[in-house]
Amino acid sequence: MKTNRLYYKLILLLALAAVSFGCEKKDLTSIDQLDDLLFVHATYTINFNSAWDNEKTPYLNVASDYDVRYTLEFWTIDADGNKNKLVVRKQVIGSALAEGNNSQVIKVDLPGKKLKAVVWADLVKKGETSNPFFDVSDLTQVKMLSIGFNKDKDAFSNAQDVDYTIYAKDITDVDVTESITLLRPFACYNVVANDYEKYITEKGNNAPLPAFTNIAYQLWIPTQYNAFAQMPQGATTALSYKYTSGPLSGELYPLASDVIFVGTADTDFQYYNFIAAVYDANSVLVATSANVEAKILRNKLTYIYGPFITTSNIGTSGIDDSFDDHIDVVIPD
Template identity: 30%
Template sequence: MIHNIHGFCLLLLLAWIAGCDNVHEFPGENPADPSLVEIDITMNIDMRIDLEIDMGVPASDITRQTYASMLDGDYDVRYIIDIYEADDTKKNSVSNRVKRIVKTESEIPTAGEYHLDETIRLPVKKYRMITWIDFVTKGTTTDKYYNTEDLQKIAIILPNGTYQGYNSTRDAFTATVEMDLTPYRGQRYIQYEAVAEVVRPFAIYRIITTDIDEYKTYHQTLSYASIQPNTTNVAYNLFFPMGYNAYLYAPDNFRAGIAYSYDITETAPEKEALLASDYVFVKDDTFYTIDFEILSSEKQHINTVNGLRINLKRNQVTTIRDEFLTKDLNDGKVGVDDRFTDEIIIRI
């Protein structure tokens, strides 16, 4: 009888060992299904921007200083990763999100590479990974400039219902990556590396006036402080994109009547000034036209320009320089000027 009991216990032990055959450990991790594929995610981020090419300082150094000061202050950089099951019947969208990861960091990666420190394991299927990087209020993951609930329907947030122009903290980056894990079906303990080459989803433009000296000669009896260019009111003609589809790399949510006010800053004291600047969601090469009015420090009208065309390319800066303070066209009416040829397009 005792021999039978011992034999029965031995059979139970062997059965238990056999039942454990489908559960193994990835090195240093908790037990996991070995048929799942472990995903290693890296984002390559080039944050360089040549907005200050006239200053004789390398663009990479300026960018690092700009973002370092932001992160030392009131902002963190936020990383969003959405993983969807791929559906080959849908070419323009994805719907079944299987995982969302949101991380914030207080420093930018000095080598331009962000490595996700979280283990992700997925069944053997096809996936689409959509990534979004932006800046948020320090210590939070809450949307600040963009509604990111759905990265296929990113929307610009309007503080107090007002659109704002260029602000370095509105910068953002995105990428979409296809992950086909089906070749690993039937294999065990597979590690898959997913690399996202992120880029800006928009173009940037700058409008610079070069005629402050000439403008001052028209008002020699007045102090420069009283006539100094102070504010530019900018209005986009027709429709302007207020949203972005990160899956399709395409702007959307076009709206009419978008306008903003910009605080003028002198780029060369009492000689040149930055009148207006903005981020614009784009996909292919495109252009927008704007009307703008320039006001003095005492809110007096200086000049108006109508129908200025701005050519745009994604992830590049367009700089237009001209005599916007003093130029008078079309029999005293300022309008479209075909002499606005001093346009510089710079790769970011």
């Protein structure tokens, strides 16, 4: 139902006049409250990248016992797009998305100002409201709470400017519709040994299988994401994680996997460096790599293939950019 904003303006003006009447110095800064009335009734359609329906990545696995948590923040911005003040924050738990159903409609009341709409979506178990992998209490510094892959460690985000100042002088409330498409704020990679046959040939059929892999990041890894700016932040050094390796798939042996915040104001990819140390079930070292530099792309899965269990001090190569759903990086012997 439309409400007459002129009525509320008159009431507020009278209240301000009554408070300030008789004061030696009148403080009229509260008159800004007139522009903070939430009279723009916005309907946001939250869409997911089209790869949602087609990609076959192992970390996109929303089962029926999960919901999707949407966190929205609306910030006033200046002429250059810099953030000023958080005016509205809203969190909604929506049903799990499925193939062919990759959108969610959310209604929110907003002021007649120029705003930045910031959206983050992640998974929660049914009946719960928190996610163990991301702290979204402030979308300008979303914190990743753990290192290493987990099938439920998945999220989507985007931000866009909206301008409702054209409605500021309207007497009645207004209804608007908006849409925003979300992408993953990170890339996922899988480290895969492609030298299993060579390993068995050299060590014999009774050779111990790789049981776990330690990934030690070199240089730095971002542990936060500024969803307002759509950029990683919070660079942290000396991070590592332990990953249970396997099982064998043909001649390929999966060793490790993780997701890393990716992107800058100008690019949607970054280079990250790691050393992979592979161990058997008795914690005996099988092989260790030298520094591996991998180029990973936002919202994509990168497979890093190499002779990780027979060759130490292996290097790395460039990537094949002619990908559809994922990127292959092949490290030569």
